[in-house]
Amino acid sequence: MRRGNAKRPLHILGISCYMHDAAACLLTDGRIVAFAEEERFRREKHTGAFPEQAIRYCLEAGGIPIERIDHIAFYWVPWRGVLHRIIHSFHDFPRNCYQSSHRLKIFRDMVGVTQVLRRRFGYRGAFHFVPHHHAHLASAFYPSGxxxxxxxxxxxxxxxxxxxxxxxxxxxxxxxxxxxxxxxxxxxxxxxxxxxxxxxxxxxxxxxxxxxxxxxxxxxxxxxxxxxxxxxxxxxxxxxxxxxxxxxxxxxxxxxxxxxxxxxxxxxxxxxxxxxxxxxxxxxxxxxxxxxxxxxxxxxxxxxxxxxxxxxxxxxxxxxxxxxxxxxxxxxxxANDAGTALGAALYLHTVKLGRPRP
Ligand SMILES: [Fe+2]
Incomplete structure (x- = not known):
């Protein structure tokens, strides 16, 4: 794996999935090279499925093989807020069993996303979970100019x-x-x-x-x-x-x-x-x-x-x-969660890696 530095272009892939509006985005030195929603390839509106085809599209559009991706940013921190939700759902037990098991499945999928990236793309590089609203905020502020x-x-x-x-x-x-x-x-x-x-x-x-x-x-x-x-x-x-x-x-x-x-x-x-x-x-x-x-x-x-x-x-x-x-x-x-694929990548690039604002 190669980490980006000031001399070589820095490639970041942003992804969102497992709830709805799955998407992928490729940033090179903070510039948006490609962005796609998975629904366009699957022909399934608002799909939350792992955005394999959207990722492949972004890589192809940028002419960047997965080995040259320096970082992947994910639009959610799965363990953040779990305690808050448990406290809120406690008095509804056991009536909320269905939603709790649904939430647990999403949690497991999100935590396991790095394994899916490894299995389907052979990606073993840097991976970052970005808080969801930070991704939304970045998606709105940085492209606004x-x-x-x-x-x-x-x-x-x-x-x-x-x-x-x-x-x-x-x-x-x-x-x-x-x-x-x-x-x-x-x-x-x-x-x-x-x-x-x-x-x-x-x-x-x-x-x-x-x-x-x-x-x-x-x-x-x-x-x-x-x-x-x-x-x-x-x-x-x-x-x-x-x-x-x-x-x-x-x-x-x-x-x-x-x-x-x-x-x-x-x-x-x-x-x-x-x-x-x-x-x-x-x-x-x-x-x-x-x-x-x-x-x-x-x-x-x-x-x-x-x-x-x-x-x-x-x-x-x-x-x-x-x-x-x-x-x-x-x-x-x-503005929906598709945009957080872009926002997670922009947040990582600008805030976490301290690169210049695109
Ligand atoms: Fe959202």
Missing amino acids: FPEAALLVLDANGEIATTTFARGEGTRIDVLRTVKYPHSLGILYLCVTEYLGFRESHGEGIVMGLAPYGVPRFLDDFREILRVTAEGELRLDISYFDVHLSKKRYVTEKFIRRFGPRRMPGGRIEPHHKDVAASLQVWTEEVGLSLVRVLHRLTGLSRLCMAGGVALNSVMNGRIVREGPFEEVYVQPA
Whole structure:
């Protein structure tokens, strides 16, 4: 194995996988040479499978054999936050057995990723686990071209954090504040997506598109279920959700009593489904606006960078651009976890290896 030095180009491969939106990215001296999502090769939307074909594509596009890769950066630290999750899930035992075993499988897959790289590519070089929100932050800040910026990650969840406020300056990224699992705007959105009969982590864009057909008559209900404070803290009333217990149903009977019958996948879209989508969407936009105002107060900066799955909500982003306090806004185009393949590589290059900002 060869480690990069100042004279020879430094090649870093970034990868994300095992949950959804698997991807790979090749950086050479911090420059993006290739990036690909595994779904494009497998023809399976949002696949979380090990991105073997995406990696092969990146290596071929760059003309770099695996032996010349100096480092591989992975978008998650599997053991980070495990204790936090165990404490949170303890009182739900044994009802959460399914989700716990599902989480355990993801944990095992992630910890074993170096063996998969060795088996399939013969890679034995340097390997780094990068905290998930650091990867999101890097994916937004470094490509933005802004010398300094306020940074916001709006996600379902990382290892612990669901929302991260940070400040970027030059090569530095400083985390200012985080909101911890399970309090999450992204979790609210994905649970309601499942209630509306669309696949979570797949159909959120459809819900956003459904929203203009409804009336936001449930807005006050969502205001109560996900509270946001003046300091940017989120509080999700978890009694409405089963996402931490079940793989099949994400909302409780309490939610259904309040909002009406769920829509089964492929079923008829009733008026109350459109109204729920409209209400969720408006509340998402308002929470997004509240959070960027908090971040603006915290940093005093005029530019904003955003990433995380919720930052794919273009209607919210439009309101942040038009009504928010920032003069310029950059949203990482691959704001979902695919972009963390890029972000993990950029974070490793710039922060951990101390190389110049690309
Ligand atoms: Fe994420």
